[in-house]
Amino acid sequence: MTSVTELAYIGIEASDLDAWERFGVDLMGMQKSERSDGVLALRMDDKAHRWIIVGGDADDLAFTGFACANDADLDDIVAGLRAAGTEVSEGAADLAAARRVDRLFVTTDPVGNRVELIVGLADADTPFRSETLLSHFVTGDGGAGHEFLMERADRQEILDWYGILGFKITDFIKEQVAPGVYADAVFTHCNGRHHSVAWADMPFPKRLHHFMIEVGDINDVGLAYDRCMDAKQPFEMTLGMHPNDEMFSFYVRTPSGFNIEYGWGGLIIDEATWEIKHLDKLDSWGHRAPQVVADLLQP
Numbered sequence: 001m002t003s004v005t006e007l008a009y010i011g012i013e014a015s016d017l018d019a020w021e022r023f024g025v026d027l028m029g030m031q032k033s034e035r036s037d038g039v040l041a042l043r044m045d046d047k048a049h050r051w052i053i054v055g056g057d058a059d060d061l062a063f064t065g066f067a068c069a070n071d072a073d074l075d076d077i078v079a080g081l082r083a084a085g086t087e088v089s090e091g092a093a094d095l096a097a098a099r100r101v102d103r104l105f106v107t108t109d110p111v112g113n114r115v116e117l118i119v120g121l122a123d124a125d126t127p128f129r130s131e132t133l134l135s136h137f138v139t140g141d142g143g144a145g146h147e148f149l150m151e152r153a154d155r156q157e158i159l160d161w162y163g164i165l166g167f168k169i170t171d172f173i174k175e176q177v178a179p180g181v182y183a184d185a186v187f188t189h190c191n192g193r194h195h196s197v198a199w200a201d202m203p204f205p206k207r208l209h210h211f212m213i214e215v216g217d218i219n220d221v222g223l224a225y226d227r228c229m230d231a232k233q234p235f236e237m238t239l240g241m242h243p244n245d246e247m248f249s250f251y252v253r254t255p256s257g258f259n260i261e262y263g264w265g266g267l268i269i270d271e272a273t274w275e276i277k278h279l280d281k282l283d284s285w286g287h288r289a290p291q292v293v294a295d296l297l298q299p
Contacts, residue, residue, distance in 0.1 A: 002076040003166020004066040006143025007196045008121050009049060009099070010211055011063035011114075012256060013056035014040075019255035020053050027227050027252075028213065028260065029132040029220070033124065039098075044137040044213065048100040048122045050144040059256035061208040063114040064147060066165060066190075067121055071103065074119050078105050080164040091116070110153045110161050113207060117165075132227070135217035138266070142193035145212045148185075148261075151201045155186065158199055162188060170195050170269065171244050171277040177202075183282060187244060192268040194245035210236070210251060210259035218264045221248060225262070228252045238293055240286020243279055251287070 014020050017040045024030045024042045033048060034041040038055035041048070054062060068074040081088050091104035102120030109115050128136070139145075151158065159169065167188040174184045183202040187195035200209065215221060225239065228250075236251035236259045249263030 001166060002073050002080075004073075004077065004117070004190050005069050006067050006141070006191055007064065007145065007147065008047075008067035008118060009052060009065040009144060010061070010147065011052045011054065011065070011116075012254075013058040013060060013062040014053045014256045015055070015057055015059050016255050017053060017055055023233070023255050024051065024053075025131070027224065027231060027233060028262070029130045029137075029215075029224065031128055031130055043124060043128055044144060045128050045139045046123050047139075048124045050139070052099070060206045060258065061113060061147075061149070063116050065099065065101075065104075065116040065118050065121075067143070068117060068119050071119055074103060074105065074117055077117060077165055081107060081161075084161070084164060086161070086164075088117075110157045111149070111151070111207070113149065115165075132223070133215065133217075134220050134223070135215055138214040138216055141191055142214075142266075142268075143191065143196060145214060146193065146196050146198065147211050148198045148200060148209045150204055150207055150209060151199045152207075155199065155201070159186065159188070162197065166190050167197060168271070169276050170274070171279060173244060173279045173282055175280055175282050177282075185282070189269065189271075192270075194247075194267045194269055206256075206258045208258045210261045212247070212249070212261040212263055212266075214247070214263050214266050216264070218248065221250070221262060221264045225250050235290045237287040237289060240288070241284045242287075243281055243284045244277065249287075 030042040033043045040053040042051040044050040088107040096104045100122040101118040105117045170187040185200040187198045234253040239250045246267045247263040251259045
């Protein structure tokens with residue numbers, strides 16, 4: 001079956017690009033690619049960009065770019081979406097140039113999120129260089145990372161739609177987080193990364209709960225944790241580990257109000273042998289809310 005190969009880039013509409021530049025470069029360890037005309041582009045590797053932040057009031061997810069291996073695969077996926085009744089339009093040349101891709105189609109998923117299907121994300125003119133990382137961001141075959149989105153539509157409709165893109169279910173987690181309140185999530189993959197897109201039915205005001213970026217050295221997680229703490233950047237969750245993707249990570253609030261999961265050691269799955277799991281805990285340990293930790297530390 002034809003499939004997208006990776007989550008290639010993410011777009012954010014943000015009200016404070018200066019804050020995003022400080023956050024992305026100084027705290028997260030990314031490299032600035034571009035800053036002009038109300039656009040901030042950030043690099044995580046040798047690609048031209050992985051984050052595109054555009055000026056605006058939404059402070060939320062603006063678009064997600066999924067890459068295809070070649071033109072034929074892109075055309076097959078577009079045809080599949082159209083056959084299923086989804087409107088898909090080809091991006092104009094100026095949009096493709098802005099995204100630094102060879103070809104681009106634009107559509108909308110069942111929740112209303114803008115999806116860009118692309119071929120040929122360009123390499124940057126210079127090698128990636130971070131001023132803060134000891135190691136590197138883990139991208140490559142796994143793409144830029146994963147996004148954790150709010151469901152806000154029929155789950156099966158969402159899964160069927162993303163199935164046309166080639167996404168397959170990895171596992172499910174449903175945990176009671178308060179009396180009568182559940183976090184109910186499904187995780188999907190399009191390559192060896194445990195999940196590139198996850199969906200959850202849980203209270204959260206944004207379209208995007210978090211985007212995960214992964215580093216190649218566990219020490220980079222600790223150093224980023226300290227940088228965020230020293231900068232008094234609000235935390236969503238402290239250090240911890242998930243039982244499904246085995247990611248050691250923390251969650252920090254972005255200038256737009258959703259979160260970055262900053263992690264190390266994520267599971268790579270083997271599609272040929274993977275079996276879907278149903279779990280009842282979001283965390284193996286840790287990932288506590290900062291106020292809970294503060295209360296526990298009181299004498």
